[in-house]
Amino acid sequence: MKPPDPIYEGVLAGDARAIARAISIVENHDANSAQLIGRLYPRTGRAYVVGVTGAPGVGKSTLVDRLTTVVRRTGSSVGIIAVDPTSPFTGGAVLGDRVRMSAHAADEGVFIRSMATRGHLGGLAGATADAILVLDAAGKDFVIVETVGVGQAEVDIVSTADMSLVVFAPGAGDDVQAMKAGIMEIADVFVVNKADREGADHVVQTIGASLALKTVGPDDWRPPIVKTEATRDVGIDALWTEIERFRQRPPQARDDRRRTRESTRLRRLLSQRLVERVERELPPGEFDRLVEAVAGRELDPYAAVDRLMRGAQQS
Numbered sequence: 001m002k003p004p005d006p007i008y009e010g011v012l013a014g015d016a017r018a019i020a021r022a023i024s025i026v027e028n029h030d031a032n033s034a035q036l037i038g039r040l041y042p043r044t045g046r047a048y049v050v051g052v053t054g055a056p057g058v059g060k061s062t063l064v065d066r067l068t069t070v071v072r073r074t075g076s077s078v079g080i081i082a083v084d085p086t087s088p089f090t091g092g093a094v095l096g097d098r099v100r101m102s103a104h105a106a107d108e109g110v111f112i113r114s115m116a117t118r119g120h121l122g123g124l125a126g127a128t129a130d131a132i133l134v135l136d137a138a139g140k141d142f143v144i145v146e147t148v149g150v151g152q153a154e155v156d157i158v159s160t161a162d163m164s165l166v167v168f169a170p171g172a173g174d175d176v177q178a179m180k181a182g183i184m185e186i187a188d189v190f191v192v193n194k195a196d197r198e199g200a201d202h203v204v205q206t207i208g209a210s211l212a213l214k215t216v217g218p219d220d221w222r223p224p225i226v227k228t229e230a231t232r233d234v235g236i237d238a239l240w241t242e243i244e245r246f247r248q249r250p251p252q253a254r255d256d257r258r259r260t261r262e263s264t265r266l267r268r269l270l271s272q273r274l275v276e277r278v279e280r281e282l283p284p285g286e287f288d289r290l291v292e293a294v295a296g297r298e299l300d301p302y303a304a305v306d307r308l309m310r311g312a313q314q315s
Contacts, residue, residue, distance in 0.1 A: 007021050012040075012043060019135065019138050020113065027127040027131065040133060040134065046136060047140050049145065049162045049163075050142060050161060050165065051145045051158070051164040053186075054166055058167045058168060059167065060147075063239075066236045070236050072110065076141035078141070079136075080112045080145075080146070082146045083145070113131065115128065115131060128145060159265070163243065166184070166186065167191045168193070169200075170195075171194075184210055189223055190207050192226070193228050194229065208225060211225075290307060
């Protein structure tokens with residue numbers, strides 16, 4: 001009989017230390033991370049994942065903090081993943097959003113984890129999806145993922161969450177340019193935070209004008225626009241109402257999104273494994289030689305990739 005795995009058992013029991021250790025394992029790509037996720041995966045699929053994205057300075061962390069308070073009033077447990085920029089000194093998260101969510105530090109029904117992007121583009125850390133699975137297996141009813149706040153690049157959240165909140169705020173940048181970016185296409189709910197500031201109504205009108213040009217989805221869902229003042233708890237209940245309204249859509253809509261999400265995840269994992277295999281099996285120095293050949297216009301990139309694949313197969 002195999003000895004019990006304290007991390008695996010602890011995650012299933014909802015133990016905070018075991019959850020933290022498990023997330024560290026998947027974040028650091030430890031040798032047994034894939035095995036841990038493989039064991040936890042059958043115990044997942046219950047948590048509802050809410051992504052919160054938007055440019056820096058719009059108040060995402062405060063919004064997540066206040067939203068967590070509302071969720072906890074319903075009796076549901078919450079896991080929060082706050083993705084921060086990477087420290088150039090430690091490799092860890094720079095901002096540490098847990099500081100801004102300290103009101104929930106003593107709440108056993110809330111688990112908060114900051115994760116560094118570690119160079120991963122798209123607003124998320126590379127191990128975010130696995131961290132979500134850990135929190136799901138730990139029994140969290142809701143998992144809220146706050147992206148790093150890199151503007152138009154943070155569209156990865158749509159392939160990670162069950163629903164996405166896109167947050168704007170007056171005076172947080174060029175609203176028109178932001179709305180031309182990809183994040184306008186991923187929102188299930190728009191939030192105009194800091195709505196007490198001058199220009200909030202203009203942001204609402206601009207979003208509304210942009211939405212008028214969009215085709216309504218197959219389930220007739222048109223993203224609502226909610227005005228909030230997170231620091232004063234204004235509009236948070238209305239936001240929660242819209243989240244619940246979206247969550248109560250027909251099961252097929254949620255299942256379709258989850259299939260798309262898993263398809264994207266499988267393709268990314270496959271790409272990662274293929275690259276690792278090619279690099280591992282290539283003759284020493286072959287990759288660098290091909291880079292020089294492409295840079296010197298002696299070889300085109302497609303031909304170089306073909307050679308890389310052949311080289312890996314023959315080794």
